[in-house]
Amino acid sequence: MLKNETYFIDSCDDVELNIKRESKLEFKLTYDDSKEIEAIVCVINGIGGDIKDDLYISDYCARNYNVAVLNVNYHCIGNRPQTGATYYLDDIDKLILDTSLKAISIIPPFNINHIDTFEKINHYLEYIDNQISILKLKWILDVSYILKLSITLQPTKNEYQNFGIMQATDILNALLYIRKNSPFKAMGGGIKHILVGSSHGGYLANLCAKIAPWLVDIVIDNSSHVSLTNLWRVIGFGKEVDFTKYYNFLTPNTFNHIKLYG
Structure with a gap:
């Protein structure tokens, strides 16, 4: 049996x-x-x-x-995500978000350090995406501009x-x-x-x-x-070196003007 x-x-x-x-x-x-x-x-x-x-x-x-x-x-x-991991912004992600928004003169009506749930991430990024649309319509930002941000997966069981x-x-x-x-x-x-x-x-x-x-x-x-060329994926520090180059996954179509590097 x-x-x-x-x-x-x-x-x-x-x-x-x-x-x-x-x-x-x-x-x-x-x-x-x-x-x-x-x-x-x-x-x-x-x-x-x-x-x-x-x-x-x-x-x-x-x-x-x-x-x-x-x-x-x-x-x-x-x-x-399929095995229980959840999206969140760690300290480096929040620093990238804060620095990037200052570079394009967007002042969000919320405290970036208070973004602590997936729902808040989605809500705030929708707001930022809409603000970028307005800046493009006013010709303040180039129409080809894409905001590149970092996001992290929090594993289960800590x-x-x-x-x-x-x-x-x-x-x-x-x-x-x-x-x-x-x-x-x-x-x-x-x-x-x-x-x-x-x-x-x-x-x-x-x-x-x-x-x-x-x-x-x-x-x-x-x-x-x-391959030694891919060991950074396991060792880490890809985000610290260049989050737009050393990433594990990319979500380019979630928002109109934002790319998320995971």
Whole structure:
């Protein structure tokens, strides 16, 4: 019989940055309890996905092969709107907004520091967009002018990116937990551990193998980001260097005269 079990366990704190973890580590295990399991296959999501995205893959593999499938909601997995992240303006975003408005002589009838919800962001940007329309009609601004602003996604559970270290450790902790508390019948002589990941998930699979080579037998990497030219996406500081060049997403059509760089 096919089993789908969800676990919530304590994982590690961030010793490197001295930050205490605030939430449990969530992961899912799929297996057929009538089979003798030969391998644990850990399917690792890339940016913008979570364990809900891999239900079909997990079920298919567990039904057709003698494997148990592990899916982990690793640290800061909720970093896109589809996984629960919310839009907000951080201090740098607000500084960019304030400086940009002063440059085109728009004095907003609100305090920029009080913009603390998505509804306020949308309302205030609509006002600014309308003011730019008026300035263009008066020929104060060139008709081709576009206001370029920065916006940020706040991850769920007050988590953060740190180049994958916490994420890879979460994946390894989930794997170690299942090894120690195995609910299925394992093949004699030990079972294999196979990590499968695409994009950021592929990077994390390789990072897991680097941290714990004794635990990982096989890595299947589909298009992980290994180019040095794109490492700023994971390390950060793209916004501080040039938010219009080093951005992760762009919303050019939300407003008539504003481009938002995320």
